[in-house]
Amino acid sequence: MNLTLFLQLLLPGITTGCVYALVAVGFVICANVSGVVNLAQGEFVMLGGMAASWLAVTAGWPLVLAILGAMLVGAALGALQEKLTLAPVRRAPPFIQVTTTVGVSIVLRGFALVLFGTDPLSLPGFSGDGVFFVGGAVMPVQSLWVWGMTLALLAATFGVLRYTDIGRAVRACSINLQAARLMGVDAERLRVIVFAVSGAAGALAGAVVTPIVLSSWDAGISYGIKGFVGAIIGGFRSPLLAVAGGIGIGLVEAFGAGYISSGWKDFIVYGVLLAYLLIRGGVFRVGRAAFAAALANPMR
Amino acid sequence: MTTAQQKTALAALLGATAVIAYPFLFPGDYLLGVGITAGALATSTVGVVLLLGLAHQLAIGQAAFSIIGGYTTAILCIDYGWDPFVALVVGAALTMLIAWAIATPLLKLRGFVLVMATLGLHLMLIVVAYQLPITGGAIGLPGVPKFAILGVMHFTGETDYFYLVWAIAAVAIVIGLNIDHSAIGRALRALAASEAAAASVAVDIERYKVQMFVIGAGMASVSGSLIVHYLRAIDPTVFGFAFSLNLVTGTIVGGLLSIWGGALGAVVIIGLREVLRELSLPLWEAMIMGGLTVVILIAFPRGIAGFIGDLYDRLVGARRDRRVDVTPPGAVPLASFLAEDKDTAAMLEVADAARAFGSLRAVDGVSFAVAPRSITALIGPNGAGKTTLFNLIGGYQPLDSGAIRLGGREIGALLPKDVAMLGVGRTFQNIQLFDNMTVLENVMCGRHRQLRAGIVEICLRLPHARAEERETRRRAENALAFVGLRGAEDMAPTALSFGHQRMVEIARALALEPRLLLMDEPASGLNDTETEQLAELVLRIAALGVTVLLVEHDMRLVMGLADHVVVMDHGEKMAEGPSDVVRADPRVIEAYLGREHDSAA
Structure with missing residues (x-):
């Protein structure tokens, strides 16, 4: 096997996989505190990239401020989504709740389209547009930023989950929402916080990855679906497995493009997604077990 | 004419008038094209109502099927010179075949997982359209002929084609209404209201879901073919991700629970697009449609059609929940709702049935028989395992061991809907109406x-x-x-x-x-008068030749009604026999008095 080609696929695969992993973690944590899978998750990554590029390139802000600005936009929109669209349908059937998040994702796409137009935006690399070499493979220096930022965000997430009150509250909610509320966890406030943080984290991921992949108004759906695979591999319970799943999808995508065909890349990724969903979804689990699960949890 | 029929007639009249008048009000090829697109889209959105509104299946990648239909039409017409109508039908048939093949595994997925799976499917098909040589890659397939039917009718003018497209949309609407008003529509609404109760009346959920999926796919395919004949070309961007989302948002805004809402949704999408184009704000479309969708979902889930329906009710003053005098039972001929063949009453045998939850043996080796045409009562203190045993008989929970036979046939392994299919009716302790x-x-x-x-x-x-x-x-x-x-x-x-x-x-x-009627605590929550009426009703039901098995707490009811009583305690059968014998049984008295003693303490 050609080692250089292998590395040239592996390393960028990890880079995009990092973004999917962050989206996946966002999916898992939001789903656990709100009981709803937020299908707009990928749009925050897109918006973060767009907002950072626009602020830095068009409005001429210093890079750091542009990124902070993008994160602020993500946080505000995340909190608004929870407050304005999810809180009112909390008691509605899950069918309505999920569809509402689809509606929000369309709004966010439309919002980006109106604000930034159809042309992809770019952002200069945080420490220049240079490259470095690993075993013959050429990598943009920006990859280091993506990896580092992902590690930092994940470390912060797990640290918060493990060692802080808020983290304990989130974990309590994910184990038993009802019991957590009875124990005095202010679930409404917690949800707003989690959605805001997850919006900001998504926006940061989008900003950091934009120098490599550009940013376009319709990119959110792809981040969303691929991050979703990561989340579902973690069974919507374990953030750690979700990270593995996200990076795994990044690798499938990169190797599929490199070894099979770049044109069929998305076909391979979505094919893997579909196969995985069908296997997990109980296609091979028939009869009463599936029925009992359905009775216990009608829409999920 | 009921209110529902009036509304349907009125909607049909208004819709037909609008369609007939449109070419006169909005002449010119461009505006006719707008009308054609709306009509083709309406064919799809009716399918979305069936799938999302009726069957509650969040399959939102419907444009995938428009891709199959659209490309089939284009390839057959351009490369093989087929008649467009035949190509449209073949395309729809092919699409429905594919949909049918994937429906069973796909629809096992639920909620957001189904959303993602169907979107993934759609995005995969877009890649196929880009990559396969036969679909012409990114350029697509130009040169699709104008529509024609079997070489006899040619739709060369835009007005002709406009009427044809809306005639086809009308067919889709009629099919949708027929399904909505049929047993299938009721079954799917039943499923949305209570899955357990739907199973108790033998509703075959999976079959209907698959049927709605296949019909919705067919409609999306026809819609795709119609659009391709209007555009005279197809490429991978025509039925893209935005097209799928439009179908869903449009249908939600129009009204997810009504076939008319689907058609209305198509008109709303296209109308909004034209208005925004006039205002030079075309990029705002997604944001406005998305925003409208969210607002409608939060504030008025039944959409514009639901709003108009309510308005009609208010104007005409026909509210469904006005007071109606309930008449006492008259002389109803017994055979009028039961089958004539009265030899169907069946014996129920429970043999050594057991079911444990973890270490708790809820039902532990219980055996008894229910004689045909008898009224048998299952009694026992709270937690004795009565309801679990009931659920075992109805198929709601699996047996760990033992057997349950109905008329000699083993039913212990059947699902609730299959048990119901054999003629076992049931009522629920917490009433489950739709x-x-x-x-x-x-x-x-x-x-x-x-x-x-x-x-x-x-x-x-x-x-x-x-x-x-x-x-x-x-x-x-x-x-x-x-x-x-x-x-x-x-x-x-x-x-x-x-x-x-x-x-x-x-x-x-x-x-x-029913051959056997299971009643789970029918008297719970009833007052004395109602309990008396219930007792009288149960006797009349048994007189019809229906075997009755009831779980009950109300001892007066049980003792007055039951031919045979089975007493359970701690998951086991404690006593069994005619009601007066059981009543005198010291162990039964102890179980009941002991319980009272505990609760008094």
Whole structure:
């Protein structure tokens, strides 16, 4: 096997996989505190990239401020989504709740389209547009930023989950929402916080990855679906497995493009997604077990 | 004419008028093209109503099927010179075949997982369209001919094609309405209201989901072909991700629960797009449609169609939940809702049945038999395992060991709907009526076991389907009269008193023409008068030749009714026999008095 080609696929695969992993973690944590899978998750990554590029390139802000600005936009929109669209349908059937998040994702796409137009935006690399070499493979220096930022965000997430009150509250909610509320966890406030943080984290991921992949108004759906695979591999319970799943999808995508065909890349990724969903979804689990699960949890 | 029929007639009249008038009001090829696109889209959105609104399947990648239909049409017409109409039909058939093949595994997925799976499917097909040589890659396939039917009719003018497209949309609407008003529509609404109760009347959920998926796919395919003939070309961006989202948002805004809402949604999408184009704000479309969708979902889930429907009700003053006098049971001919063949009453045997939850043996080796045409009561203190045993008989929980036989046939391994299919009706302790239907429709749901009309007969409302619907209605009305609720047919179940709701549930179970009727604590929540009426009703049911097995706390009711009593305690059978013998049994007295003693302490 050609080692250089292998590395040239592996390393960028990890880079995009990092973004999917962050989206996946966002999916898992939001789903656990709100009981709803937020299908707009990928749009925050897109918006973060767009907002950072626009602020830095068009409005001429210093890079750091542009990124902070993008994160602020993500946080505000995340909190608004929870407050304005999810809180009112909390008691509605899950069918309505999920569809509402689809509606929000369309709004966010439309919002980006109106604000930034159809042309992809770019952002200069945080420490220049240079490259470095690993075993013959050429990598943009920006990859280091993506990896580092992902590690930092994940470390912060797990640290918060493990060692802080808020983290304990989130974990309590994910184990038993009802019991957590009875124990005095202010679930409404917690949800707003989690959605805001997850919006900001998504926006940061989008900003950091934009120098490599550009940013376009319709990119959110792809981040969303691929991050979703990561989340579902973690069974919507374990953030750690979700990270593995996200990076795994990044690798499938990169190797599929490199070894099979770049044109069929998305076909391979979505094919893997579909196969995985069908296997997990109980296609091979028939009869009463599936029925009992359905009775216990009608829409999920 | 009922209010629902009036609304349908009015909507049809208004819709037809609007379509006929459109070319006169908005002449010119461009505006006719707008109308054509709306009509083609309406064919798809009707399918979305069936799938999302009726079957509650969040399959939002419907444009995937427009891709299959659109490319099939283009390839057959350009490369093989086929007649466009034949190509359209072949494309739809191919699409439905593919949809049917993938439906069973796909629809096992639920909620957001199904959203993602169907989106993934759609995005995969877009890649295929880009990559396959036969689909022409990114350039696509230009040179699609104008529409024609079998070389006889040619739709060269835009006005002609406009009328054709809307005629096809009308066919889709009629098919949608036929399904909505049929047993299938009731079954799917039943499923949305209560999955357990739907299973108790033998509703075959999976089959209907698959049928709606396949029909929706066919409609999306036809819509794709029609659009391709209008554009005279197809490329991978025509039926892209935005197209799928438009179908969903449009349908939600139009009204997810009504076929008319689907058609309206298509008009809203296209209308909004044109208005924004006029205002030079085309990029705002997604944001406005998305925003409208969210607002509608939060504030008014039934959409514009639901709003108009309510407005009509208010203007005409026909509210469903007005007070109706409930008449006492008259002389209802017994055979009027049960099958004539009375030799069907069956013996139920429970042999050594066991079910444990973890280390708790809820039912531990219980055996007893229920004689045909008898009234048997299952009693015991709270936590004795009665309800678990009931759920075992009904198929709601699996047996760990032992056997349950109905008329000699083993039913212990069957699913609830299959147990119901064999003629086992049941009522629930916490009443499970379908709140989204009228009282009569609730009872009509009970007759699923007897329905034979196929999906094609129902879609086209062929004579067999129509006769069956009439028969279902007649027998349901009689069952309702039998329990003393003549006059409550058009009321909402929630407008009835608790006691009457229980009677509706019993009527629904009777509509099943049960051989065995299971009643889970029928007297719970009833006052003394209602309990007396219930006792009288149970006796009349048994007199029809229906075997009755009831779980009950109310000892007076049990002792007055039951031929045979089975007493359970701690998951085991403690005593069994005629009611007076059981009542005198010291162990039974101890179990009951002991419980009272505990609670007094």
